Amino acid sequence: MISIIARKEFLEMTRDGRFRWASVIVSVLLLAALLLGWQHQNDVRRQHEQARRHTRQDWLTQGRKNPHSAAHYGVYAFKPTMPLSWVDRGVDPWVGVASWLEAHHQNDFQYRQAQDSTAVQRFGELTGATVLQLLLPLVIVLLTFGAFSDERERGTLRQLLSLGLRRPDLALGKALGVAGALGFLIVPATLAGVLALALSEQNGALLADGGRILGMTSSYLLYFVAFLGVSLAVSAKAPSSRAALLTLLAFWIVNGLVAPRAAADLARLVYPAPSAFEFANKMDAAMKHGIHGDETPEQRAAALREEVLRRYNVSRLEDLPVDFGGIRLQAGEEHANTIFDHFYSDLWTTFRRQETVHRTLAAFAPVLAVRSLSMGFAGTDFTQHTHFAKAAEEYRREIQRLMNGDLAEHGKTVQGPYLQDEALWSKVPEFTYEAPDAGWVLSHQASSLVLLAAWAAAAAAAAWRAAATQRVD
């Protein structure tokens, strides 16, 4: 019986001009968005690959100089593109593309792509994620708002139920019919996406990112189930088709357009982040006077001197077997590192707390949950940005350790300026970054996934209940 209803719904929908038009438009937009994303990702990947080689070459061929000069020259860390960023670019356009890894400073990522765009960008970009999060739910709403209310208004609901049909079966059949029609939209796009990944230049990309693909697909499926359930429930409960449509459109607008913005501002109000000025200023003060403001640079210098003299059991710096300059520089780095860790971990904690506000609001707007999951599995959320930023910072610190260590060890062996060459530069390993796997993403996204699953379950239950208890006429 259920399959008969599903077939009827499916047939009716595919013969309906509204559905045909909506699906043609959404399919074209989805394909265009994915194509644009694909092309963009390949461009960026090529540029980054080239830049990565270039910056390494620059580092190796910087010529003879003091190791500390080399540390100041530094290298650049370029943010890599993640394999699924062509579906969801996430925060990528809104964080910088590169960070300069130099001595003494943990630099922020600079040059946000969005700054090189016009203000129209603020309306939202046409990406796969936009189509999936915003437009497909609208198609679901348009397809289902009349599922029960239309039959009731035409009197066919009474006829149907007089056949002895169980009401929940009717709901399930209708849901399956709509799902089948939607499948026409989503399955080709998904297949095309997986195929494109399989054919991509990176070998084994499909295998390596299987978990991410699975995670993203499941997230969107849960999201669609949630929308389908809400639509059917409203259609069953609303006094008329018109009321069902207006209610669902209102839900769609609040969910897709109002909630993300409301969440952004609410999060800022509840957990304010410092201004760039305040952040830099406090960090500068801590550099001089320590995190607690109870020390001076002179005290630190004296303490270091004493400690080094004691360690080498000498009474004058001149008698040290090592170069004190190198030791002092490394001590300065380590002092600065504790301060960077303190301030950046504070800032990132604030950002994480802001995300809890987004998640809390996801209880009212499922798009917030699916957006977080989609960006997470695409590798373009802020958590993975900081994962890369931390790896880059770790690499910067390693360069400092190697340069200062060499200076301390050999700086005293020559008369006059101490210079080094490629022999030392090549001891710095090339910067490699391994993106975390799907399990890692899942562990950071667990609450969003639970919320979205709860949405899907609650919506399905609501549809079930509403269908079972709806008025017949």
Add this chain to the structure above:
Amino acid sequence: MLAPILRNEWRLLRADRTLHLVAALLAILVAYGVYNGSAWVRFQSNALDSAAGEEAGRLAAMKTAIADVEAGRSNPPAFADPRSPSAAGRSLGTRWASMPPTPLAALAIGQSDLYPYYFRVSTQSRLSFAQNDEIEHPVHLLSGRFDLAFVVLFLYPLVILGLSYNMISAEKESGTLAVTLSQPIALRTLAFGKILTRFLLVALLGVALPAAGVLLSGADLSAEGAGMRLLLWIAVVVAYGAFWFAVAALVNAAGASSPANAIALAGLWLLFVVLTPAIVNGGAKLLHPVPSRVEMIQAMRDAGRQAAAQRSELLAAYLEDHPEFTVSRDGAMADFATIGIVTAQATERAMQPVLERFEKQLDAQQALVDRYRFLSPAILAQAALNDIAGTGVHRYRHFQQLADAFHERWRQYFIPRVMKREVLAPPDVDQFPAWTFEEESLAAVLSRTAASLAGLIVLSVLCFAGAAVALNRYRVAG
């Protein structure tokens, strides 16, 4: 004849419970939007105040430090000597270039959360200091902010459409249209009366929204140009509302049922507010791609290396151009600071064409958006509202130009002093070039806004005209 229609319509609208609900909801949204905008403006003003305070404190400390060195009370290393014009121009004596928010900034956050509105100008390259991005969770930048402009651009049209999607079709469906028209009254007069009543309501909203915004944000209307900006804001909101209203009239005049009207209008809203902007943005990027910043960074590194490799030639060439610097006070050859300045200038010269490519492509994108903004009233209104609130791209360009000129002045003050190895005294600190932000001329804002406003009006008139024509063929019954 019109007066009774207006009275009757007004009575009907007033009796509608949902209208009261919508009005209350709108009031809450407006309050939330304005609160967010004002909080953001306060945040910016606080940051600028702290920066100004830091600058004053630093310059005062610099004077004391110079006096201390002069009196022999301290003996800093050469690179940190407060008397050295090189240290002063590079870090110790630098000044903040800043762009204060306009009186109406709280109404539209616009691009102000994306572009730096203050940075410290030094003798170094602009690329080294102008990227002072404000700290913000990138997801917030991605979502956009909930300000009054958002309420106006996205939600205000929905209120208008909700008010008018069935203004004629409902009467036809309930059968009252035929009855009314059996009186000696033309359909066009009746429709005009309905349209006029609602338009007055919409216009009232159009005035009330910005006025409430100004009141709630505590904007200073006595500030220069504030009144003018408010009037422009109101004009844009009213014209934008008129457009949506005209679209509703046109769809009603086409004669379909109320649900069909609702779906058609929702579709048009989606088309104009969501899809067209996204497509115009995508098209601009596809047709005029901005070069990659990753490649720019590489070019910068290459130029820096090139300049460093040729520094002795560069120095010789520079001294040939500026013979007055060749013989310095102690006759010694140029030192570290001089070489730094010369190589930095060579790097910048090499980078000039690279940076110009960015500007050229971005200008081309903007030109494309400007051309196609007439396809979507939402783009027209967004550009105008940002512009009037002083948070649009034009005011940022203006700020950049002022900052560039100031940077030039700053260098012209310090570089000769570095070259001549002058020694600064405490009174010199007060003579450093000072930053002042000169507000963009209101005439420029007016002329840009006028184009958008004219676009909105033309689109509205076209839709109204279309509605008037279609009403001639309207089937009153059946």
